[in-house]
Amino acid sequence: MKSIAELDEIRKKTQEQISLRSNTDGIRVIVGMATCGIAAGARPVMKAFMEEISKRNLQNVTVSMTGCVGVCRLEPVVEIMQKDGSRVTYVKMTAEKAARIVAEHIVNGKVCVDLTIGAAEEKK
């Protein structure tokens, strides 16, 4: 027999698992997964995001994919979209950078400026 506390526990745990079906107010990690992205290594990057999010037990963060945004030379491209719809675009991603973005940007809200598209374009 389950107690009310146990029921609450199940509720909380399952909510985390299925939050991606109902919430649109969380942070979204959008990985560019067109041919160019995949060729440049987007899949390991996405895997790294999922592992980090899972490891840290983060709620309200979903990982999704999108097509080519047109800057194929900078792939893999990842966008972090906030609740308010504002987005930060990271380019030339790797699995290591993904871990850093989760720690600094998603958890602590500090954008990794050096990894953004703006920084990449300035270097040129």
Add this chain to the structure above:
Amino acid sequence: MQLYRAHVLVCAGTGCTSSNSTKIMEEMEILLSSNKLDNEVKIVKTGCFGLCAEGPIVVVYPEGAMYTRVSVDDVKEIVEEHLLKGRIVKRLLAGEKEAEDISKSLEGVEFFKRQTRIVLRNCGRINPENIDEYIAFDGYKALEKVLTEMTPEVVIDTMKKSGLRGRGGGGFPTGVKWDFAAKQVSDQKYVCCNADEGDPGAFMDRSVLEGDPHSVIEAMSIAGYAIGATEGFIYVRAEYPIAVKRLQIAIDQAKEYGLLGDNILGTGFKFDLEIRLGAGAFVCGEETTLMTSIEGHRGEPRPRPPFPAVKGLWQKPTILNNVETYANVPIIILQGAEWFSSIGTEKSKGTKVFALGGKINNTGLVEVPMGTTLREVVYDIGGGIPNGKKFKAAQTGGPSGGCIPTSHLDTPIDYDNLIALGSMMGSGGLIVMDEDNCMVDIARFFLEFTVEESCGKCPPCRIGTKRMLEILEKITSGKGEAGDIEKLELLAKNIKASALCGLGQTAPNPVLSTLRYFRDEYEAHVYGKKCPAGVCKSMLKYTIDESKCKSCGLCTKVCPMNCISGEKKVTYVIDQAKCAKCGACMEKCPFKAISKV
């Protein structure tokens, strides 16, 4: 905990299952594992989305992209494009295929935009075979609240204040019913659920049981607590195999979690549930018959009073509510009576689920607030009539209800308005008819159904409805005489007044309501020997127009009766004596030379 980045929800309701959604799920599983996505993407079997005409339906989250009419061959594209590369397969999307903002596509579909989903809140959102998912969407929270914070009186008071009325057809206030049973003193009381949905074309209850069975279980436990019952029965027809299976799984899971049984949630409350299968007799949906059947007897009604709340199952106080009524209960407890009574009209609160069928584009299940007009349901949500035909009438309440003609399209739908129009809410079947439907034939169809389903206990129903059917058959076969219509009316009134149970008392309704709004059609059949809609075959004649016939001979080739003769340069002729009036020749003729009169 396994984190999935995407959930693929595949509809496993009866509609989509019959259009092969099980195969889609299997194919999806194979392709996900061959693309090494099985650790990233989760397949979830879910209940009915309501858009049955567009099935099978697959929804991919987090984007919320809704794919319709998905075939097994389309699965490859969904996996390789959407799940692997994140490119939404636009050609399969519901509604606006070119929608730019895909993330909102599910809510953006016109069909869903205008609905208020309370009863169907979890249908198409959770896996009905997984109690944890129900719990996650506030499932069993209402039971918790009731057991720990509310007395039975407060529960009944909340139900009364909410204004919830029985969704099975009669519209009796649920709280009042519970109150009657609660006030009875007895060593044993029972809670019953009527899931014997028998109206032709109605499948609201089936979809709730298939898509969200726990909501009914939770509500019945709450009812048990409110009236002081420890046992309950769900009477469901055996023709609903998927619903029965999921319900049984749900009951087993609830028992395993201690949400059914002794000492529920450690509060000392005891409640248990059993399923009883019906053999599909329409009359068993009538409350006294249903209880007789649960007791193991032949399904026949008995007179009321005593009402079930006083003497029901095995002569003990019993409450009987329909599936949809129960599905409203947990959310009323959680959100409060004020919230619920703010939806709907003055005397009809909340929403109503309708099963749209007949001549309508979006065949399926819709839930709208009480007071929505028929026009909104048929045109805005239902997508209108196929092939640009004209709306003629909608039948509500199945064989116990009546039709609503075009002139009343803008009447807000609620219990009292429908009764004033000579129809009734019924359980929620809504069959749309267009200009090609003959109203006399429709009345005959429904009466044929009730004649067949009459249990035979009382003479008005057993003999009376049969006589009515005979007159209708006479009229539709072109042999109607003066006085037949009046005889029909008299019989109808007498049967209504004298039949024993609801089946007999309402059986004449389709005839009375079609007579009320389409008397001219009856008269055309009887006096003019014509069927204005061109349905009743005996009054039809197919003829070939000499000036248009090019003697191509195509009509002879398709005629199954070989009754069209002719030769080159001579107009073809149909032998009326042999013609079966199938209409095949008219469809085939490339010159539109054949017409029916």
